[in-house]
Amino acid sequence: MANTAILSKETELTEVFITSEELLEHWQGHRRLTRRVIEAFPEDKLFTYSIGGMRPFSVMVMEFIGMAEPGIIGIATGQWKTPDELLHHSTNAKPQTKEALLQRWDEITEHIDKIWPQIPLHRFQENDKAFGQWEGPVYSLMQYMIDNEIHHRGQGYVYLRSLGIEPPFFWERQ
């Protein structure tokens, strides 16, 4: 039994693509970058500027928050709530200023760090239906949240460039 436990531990550490802890750090690294992109926008442009009929960056950011906050609970527990059902979690649920948006962002950062250790490792390979709509293995739902943030944040980079503002380095995640 002792040998088995050691093998299992070793398997977890070296025979996986990425560990759960590394994935959390990877996501939070992306979220730190997104936070810097929010900061880089002039206050008014954050809420109004767009190209080609797309959404202002603040609306994209609220989408990230609206997926992450209930999403991490759904991943941990299998209970999928809508962003509206979680509104009472914050007195600052619909931020109208950059400062309020950043404060909301930081609440979600803490929320994720708090919930993450509660996710049983086997959850990621289970199938679930996120928000009662999107069916698939939980790892793909998790990956979707990160990818969606990278995708739209890249669009925020174009907004910034077209405003003559240099965006943060993509590779800087601290």
Added chain:
Amino acid sequence: MANTAILSKETELTEVFITSEELLEHWQGHRRLTRRVIEAFPEDKLFTYSIGGMRPFSVMVMEFIGMAEPGIIGIATGQWKTPDELLHHSTNAKPQTKEALLQRWDEITEHIDKIWPQIPLHRFQENDKAFGQWEGPVYSLMQYMIDNEIHHRGQGYVYLRSLGIEPPFFWERQ
């Protein structure tokens, strides 16, 4: 020994965030989407159009290829070559038309599928220095290639929208 082997197999299948095979499929799914974004560009705009002094989408695509082709070899073998060192692999290394670019894209798709099964699973948790420059665990180098593609492809979406062209659905990966 038999029980240990079973536990190890089970650990691999249910106690990981994502398996190696799933990650390959995840990447190739993103690459199928990128291919559709290439296709969505009018021929001339693919090579010339930009916003805010950024690169045309074709140049970003060549960056994806320039990372993926030598990158997958580096991940599998620890040997990091520059894109130029691999030029002989293709008679179509610097595509000047959309058709040639798509053909090059498809070569890389096959290349990745061929090399991927040669990656020892333990490689992903090893440290390496990609292209003699970027140091980190191999999973993070791999993740960087995917993330970089999502990031710049998101920028391609803004180019398309500003040209009045509807981009492919982000969630469609088949």
